[in-house]
Amino acid sequence: MSARRPTLKETADALGVSVSTVSNAFNRPDQLSRSLRERVLAEAARRGLSAPDRAARSLRRGRSVALGVIYTDRLSYAFSDPGAVLVLQGITQTCEQAELELVLIPRTSVASAEATSVGRSIVDGLIVYSVADDDPVLAAALTQGLPTVVVDQPRAAGPPWIGIDDEQGSRAVCEHLVGLGHRRLAVISAELDRGRVGGLANPARQASSTFSSTVARLRGYRRAVEGAGLDWSTVLVFEAVENSERQGHAAALMLLKDRPRPTALLAMTDQLAVGACQAARGLGLAIPRDLSVVGFDDIPAAAQHQPPLTTVHQPHHEKGRLAAGLVLELVAGQEPVAHRQELPTALRVRSSAAPPPNR
Amino acid sequence: MSARRPTLKETADALGVSVSTVSNAFNRPDQLSRSLRERVLAEAARRGLSAPDRAARSLRRGRSVALGVIYTDRLSYAFSDPGAVLVLQGITQTCEQAELELVLIPRTSVASAEATSVGRSIVDGLIVYSVADDDPVLAAALTQGLPTVVVDQPRAAGPPWIGIDDEQGSRAVCEHLVGLGHRRLAVISAELDRGRVGGLANPARQASSTFSSTVARLRGYRRAVEGAGLDWSTVLVFEAVENSERQGHAAALMLLKDRPRPTALLAMTDQLAVGACQAARGLGLAIPRDLSVVGFDDIPAAAQHQPPLTTVHQPHHEKGRLAAGLVLELVAGQEPVAHRQELPTALRVRSSAAPPPNR
DNA sequence: GTGAAAGCGCTAACAT
DNA sequence: ATGTTAGCGCTTTCAC
Numbered sequence: 001m002s003a004r005r006p007t008l009k010e011t012a013d014a015l016g017v018s019v020s021t022v023s024n025a026f027n028r029p030d031q032l033s034r035s036l037r038e039r040v041l042a043e044a045a046r047r048g049l050s051a052p053d054r055a056a057r058s059l060r061r062g063r064s065v066a067l068g069v070i071y072t073d074r075l076s077y078a079f080s081d082p083g084a085v086l087v088l089q090g091i092t093q094t095c096e097q098a099e100l101e102l103v104l105i106p107r108t109s110v111a112s113a114e115a116t117s118v119g120r121s122i123v124d125g126l127i128v129y130s131v132a133d134d135d136p137v138l139a140a141a142l143t144q145g146l147p148t149v150v151v152d153q154p155r156a157a158g159p160p161w162i163g164i165d166d167e168q169g170s171r172a173v174c175e176h177l178v179g180l181g182h183r184r185l186a187v188i189s190a191e192l193d194r195g196r197v198g199g200l201a202n203p204a205r206q207a208s209s210t211f212s213s214t215v216a217r218l219r220g221y222r223r224a225v226e227g228a229g230l231d232w233s234t235v236l237v238f239e240a241v242e243n244s245e246r247q248g249h250a251a252a253l254m255l256l257k258d259r260p261r262p263t264a265l266l267a268m269t270d271q272l273a274v275g276a277c278q279a280a281r282g283l284g285l286a287i288p289r290d291l292s293v294v295g296f297d298d299i300p301a302a303a304q305h306q307p308p309l310t311t312v313h314q315p316h317h318e319k320g321r322l323a324a325g326l327v328l329e330l331v332a333g334q335e336p337v338a339h340r341q342e343l344p345t346a347l348r349v350r351s352s353a354a355p356p357p358n359r
Numbered sequence: 360m361s362a363r364r365p366t367l368k369e370t371a372d373a374l375g376v377s378v379s380t381v382s383n384a385f386n387r388p389d390q391l392s393r394s395l396r397e398r399v400l401a402e403a404a405r406r407g408l409s410a411p412d413r414a415a416r417s418l419r420r421g422r423s424v425a426l427g428v429i430y431t432d433r434l435s436y437a438f439s440d441p442g443a444v445l446v447l448q449g450i451t452q453t454c455e456q457a458e459l460e461l462v463l464i465p466r467t468s469v470a471s472a473e474a475t476s477v478g479r480s481i482v483d484g485l486i487v488y489s490v491a492d493d494d495p496v497l498a499a500a501l502t503q504g505l506p507t508v509v510v511d512q513p514r515a516a517g518p519p520w521i522g523i524d525d526e527q528g529s530r531a532v533c534e535h536l537v538g539l540g541h542r543r544l545a546v547i548s549a550e551l552d553r554g555r556v557g558g559l560a561n562p563a564r565q566a567s568s569t570f571s572s573t574v575a576r577l578r579g580y581r582r583a584v585e586g587a588g589l590d591w592s593t594v595l596v597f598e599a600v601e602n603s604e605r606q607g608h609a610a611a612l613m614l615l616k617d618r619p620r621p622t623a624l625l626a627m628t629d630q631l632a633v634g635a636c637q638a639a640r641g642l643g644l645a646i647p648r649d650l651s652v653v654g655f656d657d658i659p660a661a662a663q664h665q666p667p668l669t670t671v672h673q674p675h676h677e678k679g680r681l682a683a684g685l686v687l688e689l690v691a692g693q694e695p696v697a698h699r700q701e702l703p704t705a706l707r708v709r710s711s712a713a714p715p716p717n718r
Numbered sequence: 719g720t721g722a723a724a725g726c727g728c729t730a731a732c733a734t
Numbered sequence: 735a736t737g738t739t740a741g742c743g744c745t746t747t748c749a750c
């Protein structure tokens with residue numbers, strides 16, 4: 001690995017021209033004669049200089065050619081969440097078209113100032129994806145004046161926002177269950193706050209949640225439950241500490257201990273639902289005969305699952321595409337057409353939910 | 360969105376101290392008194408300056424705090440390939456631990472000099488993942504002296520390499536099929552070259568492939584076929600132009616037209632295999648009764664598939680982790696312990712392959 | 719413990 | 735059509 005990166009100046013000196021000529025050869029072909037430009041580019045290539053240094057260019061121009069993404073907590077989790085992968089794909093697609101790099105920014109564990117750093121010049125705009133209401137990263141980005149859009153959470157954020165109507169979606173699945181005749185329900189919830197306590201969460205803890213999508217979905221369930229004349233306080237809520245089948249499994253095991261046993265499980269994500277199904281099966285319960293399980297997200301695996309999961313569809317890919325497009329508008333200095341875009345969800349009735357047993 | 364990003368100088372002036380003091384407050388806490396540091400940091404925070412400008416810092420220091428990834432062709436495809444997603448997750452995990460950003464670098468369609476640009480200072484190291492032998496991007500990175508490691512392809516690359524023994528893996532599945540009694544085989548191949556012609560590929564075209572993993576897998580199949588005393592030229596090879604179920608579907612439709620009909624399909628990826636299964640089913644063929652189908656990769660969906668896919672397992676996640684670790688060593692200036700790491704594959708016998716019918 | 723000054727590599731305004 | 739020049743915002747000796 002050689003030491004120094006070739007520079008414009010070097011190339012210029014070798015050719016006996018000025019740096020700006022070399023710079024122009026790269027940036028403004030029309031500013032010099034065709035032949036000179038070719039000579040310059042050839043010499044540059046020979047020296048391994050395929051383009052001007054990015055850091056210097058960014059510093060000088062005051063902007064880079066990249067978008068950043070910040071995801072809740074551990075960045076690597078984004079890749080184990082099929083929904084997040086689709087969102088990222090949508091974002092990437094837009095970046096690709098705009099020939100922009102995509103910078104995945106990890107959250108450092110340390111709570112230093114550095115930790116919330118999202119300096120301009122390394123990215124021109126930022127997508128803050130699914131972050132807690134009290135996450136300092138949003139404020140940091142905003143005070144820096146970095147063009148920022150929020151995806152999903154926090155819902156109440158000041159900057160442009162793209163997400164779905166979580167409450168409506170969760171209410172729809174829950175009403176479906178209630179409509180089927182279920183009266184004993186239990187919820188497998190996503191994270192309630194950054195503390196991620198996990199386990200059974202009483203109403204007080206539910207109320208203190210700082211993940212606004214979680215809050216909204218919980219509210220949707222609750223509305224449906226109370227709409228059916230049932231008492232929300234009888235509905236057990238288990239907080240999963242991460243979106244994984246493992247947690248869904250653990251949650252179901254816990255919830256199914258309750259007596260009389262719930263006849264339906266409302267999982268806040270499909271992955272949690274899948275894990276719950278496994279747990280139920282391990283307990284000898286057939287789905288949907290002995291137990292109904294519904295999810296949320298409609299990840300690709302939901303339809304493949306046995307039995308196919310009844311769930312709430314949301315346009316992940318679209319969400320990503322639109323979010324990236326919105327940041328681009330912001331970066332370009334345009335006033336975005338739509339400051340808040342709430343994308344529709346749709347109940348997907350498949351076969352993991354059926355009327356409760358012995359009825 | 361405010362105009363300018365706050366600077367160290369501004370903060371320094373407001374406080375009546377020098378820029379270097381502010382810089383020290385961020386970078387070398389021990390260089391100033393505790394109280395001054397606190398005052399500085401407070402003032403900085405008030406101005407929305409959470410950290411020094413990244414571009415300026417990178418320029419000055421000669422390095423950034425990021426790794427880059429370049430993936431074949433369209434970056435967004437990486438997110439629709441479950442194997443690639445796992446590799447990215449592995450990479451991300453290592454980045455996270457090292458508190459490094461991950462830059463996904465799109466390939467620009469234009470074949471300009473700019474297109475192959477991977478300037479230092481925006482990334483400290485580069486992972487070139489699954490790229491054609493003749494892809495100019497590798498040479499560009501190398502002549503720039505950017506610490507680079509290759510994952511999967513090209514296999515013969517000069518820089519450190521991490522991948523699997525493709526030939527051994529494909530040979531193993533194919534021998535499995537031959538051992539089951541299959542004599543009429545057909546192959547659904549991954550891309551043969553950057554041109555991506557698609558469709559049936561004769562031996563000449565097969566031989567001209569510039570994707571070295573594809574070449575190796577093809578060779579593995581061939582060895583197994585010839586090892587059984589069969590003639591490779593009777594084995595139809597269909598080139599898929601992308602790794603998708605769709606292409607697998609199209610390929611199978613084509614290959615199953617041949618008479619006598621193949622009794623087994625060797626798909627070079629699980630996604631192609633899944634698509635092939637769908638096509639076969641559409642033709643009224645039961646798997647594995649009427650047709651055996653095997654894949655490669657052992658993506659998570661392979662085991663979930665109906666029927667569970669017989670395939671070749673490879674450690675995607677591990678590959679990503681190790682690759683990122685290797686770049687890190689290079690960046691640190693260390694001579695890497697292992698310059699070439701060939702990770703093991705393992706045949707996973709499940710139920711999508713069985714003895715051929717009427718035998 | 720704090721400040722002054724040089725310069726990282728580049729671009730863009732201005733000269734020629 | 736090409737060159738000169740002044741910084742972009744920061745880090746880092748080196749003085750004090």
